[in-house]
Amino acid sequence: MPIETLRWTDSELVIVDQTLLPNELREITLATEESVWEAIKSLRVRGAPAIGVCAALGVLVGARERCAVGGLSMRDAALAAADYLATSRPTAVNLFWALDRMRRVLGAASPDSGDADIFSLLEAEAVEILAEDKRLCRAIGEHGAPLIGEGDGVLTHCNAGGLATADYGTALAVMFRAHEKGRGFRAYADETRPLLQGARLTAWELQKAGIDVTLICDNMAAQVMKEGRIQLCLVGSDRIAANGDAANKIGTYGVALLAKAHGIPFYVAAPLSTIDPSLATGDEIPIEQRDAEEVTNGFGRRTAPVGIDVYNPAFDVTPASLIAGIVTEIGILRPPYVESICKSV
Numbered sequence: 417m418p419i420e421t422l423r424w425t426d427s428e429l430v431i432v433d434q435t436l437l438p439n440e441l442r443e444i445t446l447a448t449e450e451s452v453w454e455a456i457k458s459l460r461v462r463g464a465p466a467i468g469v470c471a472a473l474g475v476l477v478g479a480r481e482r483c484a485v486g487g488l489s490m491r492d493a494a495l496a497a498a499d500y501l502a503t504s505r506p507t508a509v510n511l512f513w514a515l516d517r518m519r520r521v522l523g524a525a526s527p528d529s530g531d532a533d534i535f536s537l538l539e540a541e542a543v544e545i546l547a548e549d550k551r552l553c554r555a556i557g558e559h560g561a562p563l564i565g566e567g568d569g570v571l572t573h574c575n576a577g578g579l580a581t582a583d584y585g586t587a588l589a590v591m592f593r594a595h596e597k598g599r600g601f602r603a604y605a606d607e608t609r610p611l612l613q614g615a616r617l618t619a620w621e622l623q624k625a626g627i628d629v630t631l632i633c634d635n636m637a638a639q640v641m642k643e644g645r646i647q648l649c650l651v652g653s654d655r656i657a658a659n660g661d662a663a664n665k666i667g668t669y670g671v672a673l674l675a676k677a678h679g680i681p682f683y684v685a686a687p688l689s690t691i692d693p694s695l696a697t698g699d700e701i702p703i704e705q706r707d708a709e710e711v712t713n714g715f716g717r718r719t720a721p722v723g724i725d726v727y728n729p730a731f732d733v734t735p736a737s738l739i740a741g742i743v744t745e746i747g748i749l750r751p752p753y754v755e756s757i758c759k760s761v
């Protein structure tokens with residue numbers, strides 16, 4: 417079974433520290449809202465659905481902490497915690513979607529509700545967001561599994577597995593389910609520079625699940641496609657605009673262009689919560705810029721000249737015209753996405 421990325425146990429938020437994988441599988445407890453913010457920002461927890469779940473549970477951590485330390489009411493403490501956690505990362509829409517759900521709970525609560533009642537309402541919503549994610553990911557896997565044919569080569573970029581969600585994944589959920597159904601195929605995992613989520617996380621997850629997997633450098637994808645090894649490309653997404661443009665880890669756009677050039681279908685897998693209908697196109701999706709040292713000092717060793725200028729966007733946007741379908745918990749959305757998305761969200 418895929419790893420359980422995060423959980424709420426005995427009123428504690430526990431996550432797998434993904435910065436240590438694949439060399440060490442360690443769980444850590446996030447006991448303060450600052451530790452939740454740092455875990456999201458530093459990619460200890462990552463992947464749009466997992467970030468959303470973590471943020472919802474993080475509101476509980478922050479609200480309890482602010483009540484104890486700052487003397488705020490539970491209602492005010494929870495609102496302040498939600499606002500603080502919203503500043504952690506800008507691109508993954510699930511973060512803001514989950515925090516908005518927590519705010520709506522507060523807005524619907526009776527003005528006469530005490531702190532204990534408010535906390536119980538918030539906890540029930542956060543736990544439901546966690547449970548929903550698990551159910552939705554299983555449904556994504558079920559709907560997407562028929563895309564993988566016997567003997568296919570399937571290329572994926574970055575990590576959209578159990579580690580990016582509550583426990584089963586989006587793009588990798590499709591592979592997990594096809595594997596469970598007895599389908600024989602080979603996965604190809606791009607290493608995904610500069611932080612190597614494909615090498616450290618995706619290859620680890622697929623190998624652990626018993627799926628045949630081959631790791632390749634990002635710049636090998638074209639050659640692997642040219643050799644006829646790839647029949648399907650399948651990736652996750654952190655935000656999808658109303659027209660179907662999809663933001664995912666930097667390098668995804670290049671994979672989509674290569675797939676188009678080689679006549680290979682390119683699919684995105686994501687829950688409907690990743691779709692942001694307020695944005696008309698991908699041009700409006702905010703792209704996170706990350707620290708230069710991720711490029712110049714990857715994993716502690718300098719590999720570039722001191723003082724060199726660095727451009728390090730964490731994401732790029734793949735135009736809807738390159739996407740054959742979006743695999744969701746209700747089925748596969750097809751072009752024209754303006755229509756299929758409008759009918760679904």
